Amino acid sequence: MPYRRLPNTDQARLRALRSAIEQSERQAYGTQVVAFKTIIEAKSFLSVFEKQLVHYKQTLESQVAANKKYQQVVHNARLYISHFIQVFNLAIIRGDIKKEHKSYYQLDVESHTVPDLSSEGAILNWGKCIIEGEHERVQNGGLPIYNPAIAKVKVHFEVFKEYKSSQKLYQSNTVRNWEELASFRKKGDEIILDIWNQVEEKFKDEKPFSKLLKCKDFGLIYYYRKGEKELTMESDLA
Numbered sequence: 001m002p003y004r005r006l007p008n009t010d011q012a013r014l015r016a017l018r019s020a021i022e023q024s025e026r027q028a029y030g031t032q033v034v035a036f037k038t039i040i041e042a043k044s045f046l047s048v049f050e051k052q053l054v055h056y057k058q059t060l061e062s063q064v065a066a067n068k069k070y071q072q073v074v075h076n077a078r079l080y081i082s083h084f085i086q087v088f089n090l091a092i093i094r095g096d097i098k099k100e101h102k103s104y105y106q107l108d109v110e111s112h113t114v115p116d117l118s119s120e121g122a123i124l125n126w127g128k129c130i131i132e133g134e135h136e137r138v139q140n141g142g143l144p145i146y147n148p149a150i151a152k153v154k155v156h157f158e159v160f161k162e163y164k165s166s167q168k169l170y171q172s173n174t175v176r177n178w179e180e181l182a183s184f185r186k187k188g189d190e191i192i193l194d195i196w197n198q199v200e201e202k203f204k205d206e207k208p209f210s211k212l213l214k215c216k217d218f219g220l221i222y223y224y225r226k227g228e229k230e231l232t233m234e235s236d237l238a
Contacts, residue, residue, distance in 0.1 A: 001208050002222040002231070004196060004215075006189050010053055010181075012221070013188050017046045019219030020195045033202045033218065034195050042191050049184050056177040063170040070163045077160035078117045080153045081127050085114045088130075088145055101142065105133030120164065127157040196220050207236035 007013045024032065024039045032039075088105070089112040091097045102109045106129040115126055134150040144150065199218045203211045209231040212222060224230060 002212070002224045002228065004200075004220055004222050006192060006196075007221065010185070013185065013192065014046070014050070014053075016192050016195075016219040016221070017042050017049075017188070019217070020192075020199075021046065023218045034198045038191070038194055038198065042195065045188060045191055049188055052177075052181055052184050056174075056181050059170075059174050059177045063167075063174045066167060066170050070167045073156075073160050073163045074120065074123065077123050077127065077156045080148055080156045081123060081130060082114050082117055084130055084134075084145060084148055084150065084153050085126075087147065089114075091145065097142065101137050104137045105130050107133075123157075123160065124164075127153070127160070131157065192219075209233055209236045 007016050020034060021039060021042055024034050027033060085105075085107070088097070092099050092102070093112065099109055107115070115122065117123055117126060131150060131154050134145060138144050195218065196215075199215050199220060200211075203214045206214060212231050216222070
């Protein structure tokens with residue numbers, strides 16, 4: 001006899017529950033294979049589980065859509081911060097600004113390279129540094145940098161921070177719904193296992209192939225072991 005295995009995907013869980021419910025509803029009164037109470041529980045759970053799956057899918061899709069926009073916002077912030085530093089460095093090379101003024105921005109006085117902006121943490125750090133640094137330098141009599149102006153950089157930096165906060169919220173909602181879904185899966189597996197145990201108990205005296213077919217009608221899933229001979233009608237005649 002092949003062995004059974006509980007569903008390992010949400011769609012397989014749904015199919016198993018629906019099969020058991022639909023087959024039970026075809027049974028005449030007094031000939032139920034699965035206890036009426038169990039089927040009522042399965043119906044109630046199925047309805048809630050389907051809604052939870054839809055809710056999780058919608059949450060995930062919202063996060064994915066928001067992330068596409070977020071990546072563009074990150075790109076813009078990185079671009080403007082990098083461009084500002086490059087223009088600032090060129091002004092120093094030309095002699096328009098003293099290199100010592102780099103200290104306002106926490107930049108290396110002896111280097112004209114742009115800091116690594118590959119991470120979001122670096123964007124947060126350097127965005128804050130150059131905005132505060134430009135403000136301090138201008139307050140001390142320095143001429144402001146243009147193209148890009150710090151106001152333009154600040155707009156993109158603030159949008160980046162806002163979207164970063166929103167993205168965390170999207171991620172948090174997705175994780176929470178995933179965890180809730182995981183608890184639903186555990187409950188669903190318990191119900192399916194109970195149904196399958198009742199079905200196999202009901203048909204335990206049937207011949208192997210007949211038992212296999214009747215159990216499959218209720219959604220049981222069987223797998224043959226490697227090298228195991230498949231059951232057929234002839235198997236029951238042996």
